[in-house]
Amino acid sequence: MKIFNFPMTYPTTAGTDIIDITGNVAEKVREAGINEGQALISVPGSTASITTIEYERGGVRDLLEALERLAPVGIAYRHDARWGGGNGYAHVRAALLGPSVTIPVAGGRLVLGTWQQLVLVDFDNHPRQRRIFLQISGL
Amino acid sequence: MKIFNFPMTYPTTAGTDIIDITGNVAEKVREAGINEGQALISVPGSTASITTIEYERGGVRDLLEALERLAPVGIAYRHDARWGGGNGYAHVRAALLGPSVTIPVAGGRLVLGTWQQLVLVDFDNHPRQRRIFLQISGL
Amino acid sequence: MKIFNFPMTYPTTAGTDIIDITGNVAEKVREAGINEGQALISVPGSTASITTIEYERGGVRDLLEALERLAPVGIAYRHDARWGGGNGYAHVRAALLGPSVTIPVAGGRLVLGTWQQLVLVDFDNHPRQRRIFLQISGL
Numbered sequence: 001m002k003i004f005n006f007p008m009t010y011p012t013t014a015g016t017d018i019i020d021i022t023g024n025v026a027e028k029v030r031e032a033g034i035n036e037g038q039a040l041i042s043v044p045g046s047t048a049s050i051t052t053i054e055y056e057r058g059g060v061r062d063l064l065e066a067l068e069r070l071a072p073v074g075i076a077y078r079h080d081a082r083w084g085g086g087n088g089y090a091h092v093r094a095a096l097l098g099p100s101v102t103i104p105v106a107g108g109r110l111v112l113g114t115w116q117q118l119v120l121v122d123f124d125n126h127p128r129q130r131r132i133f134l135q136i137s138g139l
Numbered sequence: 140m141k142i143f144n145f146p147m148t149y150p151t152t153a154g155t156d157i158i159d160i161t162g163n164v165a166e167k168v169r170e171a172g173i174n175e176g177q178a179l180i181s182v183p184g185s186t187a188s189i190t191t192i193e194y195e196r197g198g199v200r201d202l203l204e205a206l207e208r209l210a211p212v213g214i215a216y217r218h219d220a221r222w223g224g225g226n227g228y229a230h231v232r233a234a235l236l237g238p239s240v241t242i243p244v245a246g247g248r249l250v251l252g253t254w255q256q257l258v259l260v261d262f263d264n265h266p267r268q269r270r271i272f273l274q275i276s277g278l
Numbered sequence: 279m280k281i282f283n284f285p286m287t288y289p290t291t292a293g294t295d296i297i298d299i300t301g302n303v304a305e306k307v308r309e310a311g312i313n314e315g316q317a318l319i320s321v322p323g324s325t326a327s328i329t330t331i332e333y334e335r336g337g338v339r340d341l342l343e344a345l346e347r348l349a350p351v352g353i354a355y356r357h358d359a360r361w362g363g364g365n366g367y368a369h370v371r372a373a374l375l376g377p378s379v380t381i382p383v384a385g386g387r388l389v390l391g392t393w394q395q396l397v398l399v400d401f402d403n404h405p406r407q408r409r410i411f412l413q414i415s416g417l
Binding site: 082135 | 329330331332334336344347348374380381382390393395416
């Protein structure tokens with residue numbers, strides 16, 4: 001069994017960013033040379049998540065609107081009352097969506113649908129250099 | 140370490156289907172002969188998810204109603220405006236629930252609760268032959 | 279490759295409990311002596327979930343309020359109509375949040391953000407001895 005760790009960094013803007021990371025992850029899978037195994041993509045941090053979506057402008061906007069219904073930016077958050085920062089909504093969204101996703105690798109490739117992309121969802125309200133952590137393991 | 144890949148297919152109907160896949164996954168765990176490790180169950184596609192629930196008619200209906208509150212079928216989705224198809228709600232639901240779940244295997248068995256079942260949740264609005272990908276790995 | 283299983287138990291109270299389990303998980307990672315690999319934390323059961331959050335009183339309350347919007351305690355659930363128990367909301371919440379989370383281990387440590395904690399979220403409406411199952415694997 002082999003295990004490879006790939007820390008990666010994405011610049012994000014203010015407000016919820018949804019960034020397609022599929023190409024970078026697929027490239028690291030090839031680089032790792034794993035045939036069968038898995039790619040664990042995780043975000044160390046409490047204001048971002050990883051998920052998958054068909055990455056096209058319409059669906060991405062639809063997801064943003066659903067997140068706004070789930071944990072609106074404009075309501076009162078106790079996190080903000082205690083600590084300021086105004087990103088209470090981001091903490092709630094990240095806890096609901098979760099910090100990591102695992103995708104199987106088979107035949108040397110990520111097992112994803114044709115129209116399915118891996119995305120980093122950064123909820124935070126200021127620009128960041130967002131670190132994610134990709135671990136590829138297998139045979 | 141051994142890794143086994145099991146592609147599986149389930150016929151689904153129009154509208155959100157919640158299908159109990161526990162028996163099939165458990166059978167493949169026995170077939171793989173893994174004692175300690177994990178079962179990664181994933182859906183290659185952007186309109187379905189994997190999760191767990193007590194699989195009884197009441198709770199399944201409750202989950203469907205919660206999904207309807209989270210991303211209603213009847214509202215306007217930009218995905219539909221751009222691409223048609225009318226399954227914009229399915230894309231949003233799948234992104235929120237996520238594409239995969241990992242369950243530990245110990246003593247040769249899936250570590251699940253007595254009343255906990257693994258389910259494929261297919262959100263799409265037309266019948267499909269839905270493929271899922273089960274990867275069992277361990278010692 | 280080595281695999282270690284750690285069943286753990288947490289006492290919970292009535293109503294949704296959010297319990298910081300980071301310290302216990304980190305301790306088991308050290309005990310396992312894994313350098314590179316992963317920690318799979320799962321809940322065998324259908325009324326609890328695992329996720330991560332910045333564990334401070336404000337954000338924890340915000341998450342509880344969001345869960346209450348997502349699947350309110352006070353509405354009618356078919357699960358309750360059929361089986362009684364009054365924890366229909368707990369089943370729905372657990373299915374939406376999911377039963378497990380995987381966190382990478384690198385350099386012998388959990389890869390988490392500075393302000394990110396692993397939490398057990400127990401939705402059930404009566405006190406329990408809640409079992410979780412931690413599996414640490416790697417090299």
